Structure formats: structure tokens, C-alpha cells
Amino acid sequence: MEQFNEAALLRRVLAGEYDLFYELVRPYERRVYAAAFAILRNEADAEDVAQEAVLKAFKHIRQFRAESRFSTWLIQITVNEARMRRRKAHANLMEPIAGREDEEGNYAPRDFADWREIPSETLERKEVRQKLAEALAELGQIYREVFVLRDMQHLSIEETAKALGISTASVKTRLLRARLMLRDLLAPGLGGGWSSKLSFAKGTKPW
Amino acid sequence: MVVSCEQVWREVSNYIDGEVDPALRLAIEEHVRGCPQCDAVLTGTRNVVELYGDERMLEVPFGFGQRLHRRLDESMPRPRRSFLGWMATAAAAVLVAGSFEIVRSLHSHSPQPRSELAQRGKGVPPDLKVVAAEEGRLFHVPGCEFIHDKTKLRAMTAAEAERQGYAPCPRCLKQYLTADEISAPKGVSS
Ligand SMILES: [Zn+2]
Numbered sequence: 001m002e003q004f005n006e007a008a009l010l011r012r013v014l015a016g017e018y019d020l021f022y023e024l025v026r027p028y029e030r031r032v033y034a035a036a037f038a039i040l041r042n043e044a045d046a047e048d049v050a051q052e053a054v055l056k057a058f059k060h061i062r063q064f065r066a067e068s069r070f071s072t073w074l075i076q077i078t079v080n081e082a083r084m085r086r087r088k089a090h091a092n093l094m095e096p097i098a099g100r101e102d103e104e105g106n107y108a109p110r111d112f113a114d115w116r117e118i119p120s121e122t123l124e125r126k127e128v129r130q131k132l133a134e135a136l137a138e139l140g141q142i143y144r145e146v147f148v149l150r151d152m153q154h155l156s157i158e159e160t161a162k163a164l165g166i167s168t169a170s171v172k173t174r175l176l177r178a179r180l181m182l183r184d185l186l187a188p189g190l191g192g193g194w195s196s197k198l199s200f201a202k203g204t205k206p207w
Numbered sequence: 208m209v210v211s212c213e214q215v216w217r218e219v220s221n222y223i224d225g226e227v228d229p230a231l232r233l234a235i236e237e238h239v240r241g242c243p244q245c246d247a248v249l250t251g252t253r254n255v256v257e258l259y260g261d262e263r264m265l266e267v268p269f270g271f272g273q274r275l276h277r278r279l280d281e282s283m284p285r286p287r288r289s290f291l292g293w294m295a296t297a298a299a300a301v302l303v304a305g306s307f308e309i310v311r312s313l314h315s316h317s318p319q320p321r322s323e324l325a326q327r328g329k330g331v332p333p334d335l336k337v338v339a340a341e342e343g344r345l346f347h348v349p350g351c352e353f354i355h356d357k358t359k360l361r362a363m364t365a366a367e368a369e370r371q372g373y374a375p376c377p378r379c380l381k382q383y384l385t386a387d388e389i390s391a392p393k394g395v396s397s
């Protein structure tokens with residue numbers, strides 16, 4: 001149904017009903033922002049790049065090929081815009097050695113304490129979302145990009161690879177690492193037990 | 208097949224994504240049942256994937272959508288109306304609509320559309336209560352979730368909205384947009 005509406009909308013935009021373009025983008029605007037933010041880590045830059053990316057998508061709408069999903073195409077443009085912005089911002093700086101994150105070597109989990117389930121109902125609470133966002137911000141760039149596209153935007157492994165211009169093998173390696181690192185960052189034993197400080201862990205369930 | 212803890216950690220992500228073959232899947236499950244450490248790793252990783260995958264984690268700054276829409280609106284090519292262009296559009300509309308429409312259009316002057324690109328509707332009940340934004344181009348059923356600018360909405364009848372040049376919203380009033388108008392011109396997607 002959504003697919004059908006999208007195809008119909010797309011045809012109408014192509015036929016000249018330009019004011020419908022926003023309708024086409026609207027279901028994905030949050031993802032566009034999230035992709036830009038994952039790369040730029042700054043709200044103002046992310047919003048600006050998100051807007052630029054959408055404008056660019058409009059300008060090049062005739063280059064969109066129906067064999068890929070519109071959302072993937074849009075995210076791909078966003079990733080490119082964000083990377084360009086980032087490169088510009090860092091043009092005068094040497095990339096620090098420590099910033100060249102390698103994906104060689106296996107990542108071994110560090111925390112083996114019993115995992116205390118964090119129920120998704122608790123996402124209603126800003127402090128929980130905040131904690132998760134902070135943990136995500138601690139990941140290195142290449143891991144964060146993959147994780148955001150694959151696990152937060154639910155792109156397939158192939159789509160993630162395409163959007164980032166890397167191989168599917170790299171997607172899988174980085175994804176594994178991102179997930180394990182996040183788990184460690186949020187684990188009750190390692191991350192300072194933040195989740196046990198929340199009231200739901202003490203037995204007063206807010207849901 | 209027997210797997211070690213290290214193998215479980217290496218495959219935990221693929222396991223969650225259903226990307227391991229059945230033999231390995233069984234071996235991992237067997238291992239995890241007897242290994243509390245790997246159980247903690249698997250449970251935690253799965254929890255992480257579930258939490259971040261929640262729609263609520265995709266937060267945008269307040270007003271983001273409106274600002275995006277405005278920026279887009281400002282950069283849209285404004286259709287410049289040439290007399291010939293308008294005649295061509297009108298002639299095409301008449302051809303599609305058929306003879307009844309010709310008679311009607313002779314007797315009532317056609318409203319100036321707010322966007323010559325927006326589709327005209329057909330058969331919208333004239334008394335239907337609708338809303339339209341001051342600077343918008345479309346009219347909607349009240350409460351339509353595709354109304355962008357909810358601040359400057361005016362309520363009116365469908366007849367009035369059409370008289371003022373608004374076109375029906377392609378979402379909430381799509382039943383009044385005829386199928387042949389929606390169909391694409393040939394070759395656009397190639
Ligand atoms: Zn084990």
C-alpha cells in the first residue's frame with residue numbers, strides 16, 4: 001500500500017506536481033536527519049545537511065532508478081552530503097592516528113554480568129533515550145554509520161553497504177562490533193550500572 | 208558441531224540477523240544454554256538491537272519538518288504562467304473531462320488555480336467541510352495528517368476552496384482524483 005502510494009506520488013512529481021515532493025520525502029525525513037546526525041554529530045549541521053540532501057534529491061529526481069527503494073536513494077544522497085560537509089570542516093586538520101579506526105581483530109565483550117533486560121516501554125522516558133544516544137555517540141564513526149543505517153533505519157545489509165560505499169562483509173564486521181560495544185557501554189556491570197539506577201530496575205515499574 | 212565462546216561472539220550479530228546456517232544456529236543455541244557468559248552477551252546484544260530499532264529513537268529537533276518543508280517550498284521552481292501554456296492546460300483538461308465539462312466551463316469561469324501543476328478534483332461534494340492553509344495549494348478534510356502548516360488554516364466548503372483555486376489533497380481526498388489523471392506520462396521512470 002505504502003509502496004503503491006509512493007510509486008504514484010513519484011510519477012506525479014515527475015509529471016510536474018512539484019509541491020507533492022515533500023509528501024514523498026516526509027515519511028523518511030527523520031531518517032534523513034538521523035543519517036546526517038550520525039556522521040556530523042551536531043544538530044545544526046545535521047539539519048542543514050538534511051535540508052541540502054532533500055533539495056539535491058529533488059533536483060536529481062529524474063536520476064532515481066525504481067529498482068532501488070526511494071528511501072535508500074535518499075539516505076545515500078544524505079550520507080554523501082554529510083561526508084562532504086565533514087571533509088570540508090576537517091580539511092585543514094590532519095586526521096589523527098587514533099581516528100583511523102581499524103576493523104581488524106575481533107572484539108571481545110568485556111562485561112559478562114547477567115544482562116538486565118531494558119524493556120522498550122522505558123523508551124518513553126527521555127533519560128533512557130538520552131543514555132542510549134550518549135552510548136551511540138561514543139562509537140567510532142565507521143561503526144556508528146553502519147549501526148544507524150542498519151539497526152535504526154532498518155536498511156538491509158546490501159542497502160547499508162550501497163549507501164556507505166563499502167562491502168557487505170565490512171557492514172557485517174562493523175555491525176557486530178558496534179552492537180557488542182553498545183552492549184558493553186550499556187551493560188549494568190561496566191557502564192556504571194546506569195540502568196540499575198533507573199527506577200524500573202529497582203522494582204517500581206513505570207509502565 | 209561444537210562452538211567456543213569466541214565463535215559465539217563472532218557470530219552473535221549474524222545469529223540475530225538470521226544469517227547463520229542451521230547447523231551453526233543449533234550449535235550456538237546449544238552453547239548458550241550451558242554458558243551464562245555467552246547468554247549474557249546474546250541477550251544483551253539482542254536487547255540493544257531491539258531498543259535502538261525503536262521508532263522513538265529517531266528524534267529530530269523541534270520544528271524540523273516544518274523548516275524542511277519551508278526550505279523546499281522556497282526552492283521549488285515557480286511555475287510561470289504563459290497564456291499559451293494556460294490554454295494548453297485548459298484544453299487538455301476539457302478533453303479529459305468530456306462534453307459535460309465543456310458546457311459547464313462555458314457557464315462558470317474557471318478559477319485561477321493556485322498551482323497549475325496541482326490536479327483538479329472531480330465530483331468533490333460542494334458542501335463538504337474542508338480546510339486550507341493561507342499559503343497552501345491544497346484543501347483537506349479537517350484532521351488530515353498531511354496538512355503541513357496547521358497554523359493558518361481556514362475552514363470553508365469544498366466549493367469555496369475550488370473557487371479560490373485550491374486543489375484536493377492527493378491523500379485525504381484521493382477518491383476525487385480520477386485514475387487517468389494519476390497515471391504517469393510514458394517513459395518517466397526510465
Ligand atoms: Zn560461552
Ligand SMILES: [Zn+2]
Pocket residue numbers: 346347348351352353354376377378379380
Ligand atoms: Zn489532506
